[in-house]
Amino acid sequence: MSVSPPPVGRLLTERALAHDFPFFDHGHDAFRALVRARLAEHVLPHAEAWERQGRIAAEGWKALGAAGLLEVGHSGDDFLHSAVLLEELGATGYAGIRASVGVHAYMALSYVLLFGTPQQREAWVPAAHRGESVTALAISERNSGSDLRDLRTRARPSDGADGFVLDGRKSYVANGTRAGLLVVLARTRHPDGATAGTGGGRGLANASMLLVDADSPGVTRRPQPMAGWRAADIAEIDFDQVEVPETGLLGRRHRALLQLMRALDFERLVAGLLAVGGVRYTLELLDTHVCTRHVKGVPLGAHQAVRHRLAELYGEFDMVHRYAHHAAWLHAQGRLDTRTASVLKLRSTELAVTAAQVCAQYHGALGQQEGADAARVHRDATAGTIAAGASELLRDMIFEGN
Ligand SMILES: Cc1cc2nc3c(=O)[nH]c(=O)nc-3n(C[C@H](O)[C@H](O)[C@H](O)COP(=O)(O)OP(=O)(O)OC[C@H]3O[C@@H](n4cnc5c(N)ncnc54)[C@H](O)[C@@H]3O)c2cc1C
Incomplete structure (x- = not known):
């Protein structure tokens, strides 16, 4: 019995490149080609090594920054270029790398861009775009993931100074050991209206987002290796009486929700x-x-x-x-x-x-x-x-x- 050759092997790549999608034009196709070339140069040759090391190397971040891949727009028409970039990052086939870059350049940084003051943006965004400082988002805790109401990390006012003292532990933080900036969710007020101390309490109406310099005294980080996403640098982070200046408050107090x-x-x-x-x-x-x-x-x-x-x-x-x-x-x-x-x-x-x-x-x-x-x-x-x-x-x- 003869079997005809299968009609498989169709070039999905070619299909994905086609600009016949209503929202994309030839400019986006050209951008896609550029992104692919840069990922082929700066990511793929190192991807296996980064998987083994559990994180993107410092030089890798800088190369991505120098290639302009960490500063594509978050909003407006520019975001369509980001959509191309994010898809191509995913198409490298390394979910740990795509997550690491996605968290740094988009998910974590979006808090600074959306809610930060001009001073906060100036302090963190240019270095993040250059890949000199990596950003992480520290929201989840061992017992507070899908349901954040059991959030335990607390930021009480500093004694005799503006700012906060941060205590708690965050889990599963991508870019956790390498990040210079941690965007941290913490309880800043007890649910009864009193300022957050050591007591319990549920609900997020009492929480704030803080920008924490990862090199602050009292911050301890440990790799938390996962079954997959090996290059994503997942870590557990302890905060032990970490002084966070008032300038670390992102947006308005108690508005994290x-x-x-x-x-x-x-x-x-x-x-x-x-x-x-x-x-x-x-x-x-x-x-x-x-x-x-x-x-x-x-x-x-x-x-x-x-x-x-x-x-x-x-x-x-x-x-x-x-x-x-x-x-x-x-x-x-x-x-x-x-x-x-x-x-x-x-x-x-x-x-x-x-x-x-x-x-x-x-x-x-x-x-x-x-x-x-x-x-x-x-x-x-x-x-x-x-x-x-x-x-x-x-x-x-x-x-x-x-
Ligand atoms: C690889 C990886 C990277 C991560 N990176 C980060 C990071 O950078 N920063 C950060 O803060 N967090 C990060 N997280 C944590 C992630 O946000 C949490 O794992 C997620 O929110 C789920 O919380 P949980 O793990 O506590 O699971 P749980 O909340 O305990 O839920 C366990 C399971 O229960 C089921 N479930 C949940 N809710 C419901 C429901 N309403 N009804 C029915 N079933 C439900 C789901 O199947 C869920 O997986 C990461 C996690 C992983 C795995």
């Missing part, structure tokens, strides 16, 4: 765009493999069961990809809503898990081998459905948004 509500939609948009790039990488890997690996004398992709599975993934990818561009465009118009950001983050990260499972499965033993791309994609995928809002939390938000 409002700030989080605004910044988290952006965070989910960024996470979604990164994940879409990750799915693209996974499908390209899968596509190449099923075209080249032969089983029963024909390429794996000639088997109908395989072709149909891939066709489903391609279709899902096309939909999520277009939805991602729609969400980026909404944000560029200043109209991104919680539901759109949540749908994008939910669907892109869950598709990444499905694609990674299929990719590992069709790679056979190779997909289980340490050092194999398929194995890395597989171990990286799950974290995407947890970090920046677990899938169940997003489903709640989508439902409640109706």
Whole structure:
């Protein structure tokens, strides 16, 4: 029986490049080509070493900064260039690297850009853009992740001086050991209205965001290695009577809840765009493999069961990809809503898990081998459905948004 060659091996790359998406033009295609060239020069040759070291090297950050990849706009039409950059970062296939850069240049820095004073921005943003100072976002704690109401980190007023004394422990902080700036969520008032001391209390109406210099006395950091995202420099951070000057208060006191509500939609948009790039990488890997690996004398992709599975993934990818561009465009118009950001983050990260499972499965033993791309994609995928809002939390938000 002769089996015709499979129609797989279609260049997903070419499809992704096409500027026939309504929100992109030839200028964005040219920018995409530039970003790819710079990532190929400054990231890919070092990616395996950064995975082993657990973080992007200091020279790597500076190279990314010098290449202009850490300062693409967060808002307006400029954000469409960021959408291209974030997708391409995801398409490097290294979720730890994409998370590290995404947290630094977008998620954490957005708090400074959105809520910082001109002095705070001047103090931190130029160095962050140059890659000389890395930024981290320290919100989660061991017992306070999806539900932040049990937040334990506290900032009480300094005795006899303006400013705060910060005590507590943050967990799972990306860029945690390397960051120069920590954007920290802390309780600044007891729920009964008294100033935060050592007592308990729930609710976020009493919390503030603080900019903390990571070199301050009393800050201790330990690597917290994860199963995936190995280059993301995940760490646990202790704050032991850390003096934070009044100038470290971000925006208004006790207003963290409002700030989080605004910044988290952006965070989910960024996470979604990164994940879409990750799915693209996974499908390209899968596509190449099923075209080249032969089983029963024909390429794996000639088997109908395989072709149909891939066709489903391609279709899902096309939909999520277009939805991602729609969400980026909404944000560029200043109209991104919680539901759109949540749908994008939910669907892109869950598709990444499905694609990674299929990719590992069709790679056979190779997909289980340490050092194999398929194995890395597989171990990286799950974290995407947890970090920046677990899938169940997003489903709640989508439902409640109706
Ligand atoms: C790789 C990685 C990087 C991270 N980076 C950072 C960082 O840079 N900064 C930072 O502050 N935090 C970071 N986090 C922490 C992340 O934000 C939290 O893990 C996330 O908010 C979930 O909190 P949790 O882990 O405490 O899980 P929990 O809140 O304990 O939830 C556990 C699980 O329960 C389920 N669940 C949650 N809520 C609901 C619900 N309402 N209904 C039904 N089921 C539910 C979900 O499946 C969830 O995964 C990172 C996490 C990971 C894995």
